Amino acid sequence: MNDETKPAIDSERHAAKMAKKKAARDKIMATKTDEKGLIIVHTGKGKGKSTAAFGMIFRHIAHGRKCAVVQFIKGGMETGERNLIKERFADICSFYTMGEGFTWETQNRERDIAMAQAAWEKAKELIRDETNTMVLLDEINIAIRYDYLDVNEVVEFLKTEKPYMTHVVLTGRNAAEELIEVADLVTEMELVKHPFRSGIKAQIGVEY
Known part of the structure; x- marks a missing residue:
């Protein structure tokens, strides 16, 4: 075999290998025919939980699908x-910032609980509205972790009142096991390296 024929043989082997993979993939995909509204949890210590969730919201907006966002904790900064x-897509995506910042900033547990409860009531209203195909509950896991909300109430609502075709995304560190159990899709963001540890502050366009 000379050097000129080797690339051709390698290309043929690659094509045959990919054709085999495609056939196996097509066979698997042919069995995936169901559709349902998913309960999606983004958790973990790594960056990107809300970012990934907003990516899904923008996909819905791009497809002309009505959606909504409720922010449970973030509220102190734009x-x-x-x-x-709010400026460009308010007609298709409702946005509610119900929190006033992280608990160490507000330093008022009673007010934090009241705000979280109000946010949960708004979230239930938006989820019950079947015209919303996705509702993002940003940082709800934090509200649950600090006992501002009863995780059992949240889980029961998702199990019994969420419309069948509505997607609900829940973000925040330390997702409760009860939520993970009921979810259809769970992603844990793993922290490998973060500039904050090197003294670099949160930056516009990256963190917010």
Whole structure:
């Protein structure tokens, strides 16, 4: 075999290998025919939980599908996602910032609980509205972790009252096991390296 024929043989082997993979993949995909509204949890210590969730919201917007966002904790600072949605896509995506910032900033547990409860009532209203095909509950896991909300109540609502075709996304660290159990899709963001540890502050366009 000379050097000229080797690339051709390698190309043929690659094509045959990919054809075999495609046939196996097509066979698997042919069995995936069901559709349902998913309960999606983004958790973990790594960056990107809300970012990934907003990516799904923007996909819904791009497809012309009505959706909604409720922010349970973040409220002390403006974010690019909030500004963009409110300024340009308010007709298709409802946006509610119900929190006043992280608990160490507010330093008022009773007020935090009241705000979280109000956010949960708004979230239930939006989820019950079947015209919303996705509802993002941003940082709800934090509200549950600090006992601002009863995880059993949240789980029971998702199991019994969420419309069948509505997607609900729940973000925040330390997702409760009860939520993970009821979810259809769970992603844990793993922290490998973060610039904050090197003294670099949160930056516009990256963190918010």
